[in-house]
Amino acid sequence: MEFEPVIGLEIHTQLATQSKIFCSCSTRFGAPPNTNVCPVCMGLPGVLPVLNQKVVEFAIKLGLATHCEIRLDSQFARKNYFYPDLPKAYQISQFDRPICENGWLDILVEGQTKRIGITRIHMEEDAGKLLHEDGEWSYVDLNRAGVPLLEIVSEPDIRTPQEAKAYMEKMHALVTSLGVSEGDMEKGHMRCDANVSIRPVGQEKFGTRAEIKNINSFRFVQQAIIYEIERQRDDILDGHTIVQETRLWDADKKKTYSMRSKEEAHDYRYFPDPDLPVVHFTREWVEQIRSELPELPEAKLQRFIQAYGLSAYDAEVLVNDRAVADYFEAVANLGADPKLVCNWITSELMRVMNERKVAITDTGITPDLLAELVRLLQEKTISGKIAKTVFEEMLKSGKQPSKIIAEQGLSQISDESAVLNMVREIVEANPDQVQQYREGKTKVFGFFVGQIMRASKGKANPEVVNQLLKQMLDL
Ligand code: ADP
Ligand code: MG
Ligand code: ZN
Numbered sequence: 001m002e003f004e005p006v007i008g009l010e011i012h013t014q015l016a017t018q019s020k021i022f023c024s025c026s027t028r029f030g031a032p033p034n035t036n037v038c039p040v041c042m043g044l045p046g047v048l049p050v051l052n053q054k055v056v057e058f059a060i061k062l063g064l065a066t067h068c069e070i071r072l073d074s075q076f077a078r079k080n081y082f083y084p085d086l087p088k089a090y091q092i093s094q095f096d097r098p099i100c101e102n103g104w105l106d107i108l109v110e111g112q113t114k115r116i117g118i119t120r121i122h123m124e125e126d127a128g129k130l131l132h133e134d135g136e137w138s139y140v141d142l143n144r145a146g147v148p149l150l151e152i153v154s155e156p157d158i159r160t161p162q163e164a165k166a167y168m169e170k171m172h173a174l175v176t177s178l179g180v181s182e183g184d185m186e187k188g189h190m191r192c193d194a195n196v197s198i199r200p201v202g203q204e205k206f207g208t209r210a211e212i213k214n215i216n217s218f219r220f221v222q223q224a225i226i227y228e229i230e231r232q233r234d235d236i237l238d239g240h241t242i243v244q245e246t247r248l249w250d251a252d253k254k255k256t257y258s259m260r261s262k263e264e265a266h267d268y269r270y271f272p273d274p275d276l277p278v279v280h281f282t283r284e285w286v287e288q289i290r291s292e293l294p295e296l297p298e299a300k301l302q303r304f305i306q307a308y309g310l311s312a313y314d315a316e317v318l319v320n321d322r323a324v325a326d327y328f329e330a331v332a333n334l335g336a337d338p339k340l341v342c343n344w345i346t347s348e349l350m351r352v353m354n355e356r357k358v359a360i361t362d363t364g365i366t367p368d369l370l371a372e373l374v375r376l377l378q379e380k381t382i383s384g385k386i387a388k389t390v391f392e393e394m395l396k397s398g399k400q401p402s403k404i405i406a407e408q409g410l411s412q413i414s415d416e417s418a419v420l421n422m423v424r425e426i427v428e429a430n431p432d433q434v435q436q437y438r439e440g441k442t443k444v445f446g447f448f449v450g451q452i453m454r455a456s457k458g459k460a461n462p463e464v465v466n467q468l469l470k471q472m473l474d475l
Contacts, residue, residue, distance in 0.1 A: 043087030
């Protein structure tokens, strides 16, 4: 039997506000435990929450960017449950009147655009953090309690693990380019719950879903869903029925495992929070925010394709990280060939970013340096191979490429008479191979090129070598 997966994601993104959602405590990451706290976010009795206006503005921004309807009278609700990291025993969230509804986001997968519906986006507060540092004790850190989040709930429109990854990446690109979130995955600024079910191909009714909680990377969302689809398929083929449950992803074992079943699921007893008034704002404010939106990734993608002649794939890779897109434009605007610049970013620079886990602005290679390197390559002062050497040296020393080339004598040798001497030497030193070549074994041509390049330490201009070598061998 053939099965089709059905997937819906709930993404939580932490907002880039200075202060928390209902008090003026700092949201700064990495402060000593329980130093960014006050009676409001510690849940002490007798205090009242006051809504941070910036959170509403960020929610509207994201709502507009995802084509949502914006509710002018949205409401906060209490989601009741007990946990040691939640001192009030309820989370302030939104329930039946969320601020944004009925939007969509387009994703690009294998060259195809696909539209994923967005059911709702709502504002809520984060909980604290539990630290299980030794065997005996657990500690509660409330610095994160009250940090603002947006929860973005998708329609069950996603059909493959790859689409889920693309959707999460696209959402990340969107919130970071809007400035709504810093999007630092290492700090947990974007987490998602993946709802996964499968159904026989052709069946309209959805299967029973499992919800995989708290996935914190693009790679893990894809891996967890791949695993989960397999698990459900095996279970069904073994004659079991899928139970609705919450599962967790174990990144080391690459497996999901059950956390609680539906029977144990919480009944959150949502009700409107009596401490917070309905969130009223005007249509004019919404329109003002719309008029101030920056260029969105979608528009940037089209512009990169048209203005710089990039492929949709290349443009997408650049646009997915706002800092990378800005960097690319800075280098291209310094007169370097856009396609070459894109190649250097997506291969060399992104490798360095991954290895060192740094942003493109922190690799030490400034736009000026890369632009100069690419120009030297374009002007054929250096070959592609030498350019890589120069790049590595730039990473180490931060020196200008022209300086490195001068210091190490790396300029490409294009002067015909100089190259001709090298070619002649190698040809004369290898009479057997010359014989073979002239008898029709033209494959040995590559042998000669290799020898000449080696003799010149990679500096001979390959085009000139090819041309002169061919002339000499074809005599
Ligand atoms: P809950 O509040 O229990 O998490 P929701 O109805 O809000 O439930 O749905 C949460 C997510 O689950 C949404 O993203 C939705 O698209 C997705 N979803 C709902 N039903 C299914 C299903 N049968 N298979 C996969 N995903 C589903
Ligand atoms: Mg859910
Ligand atoms: Zn506080």
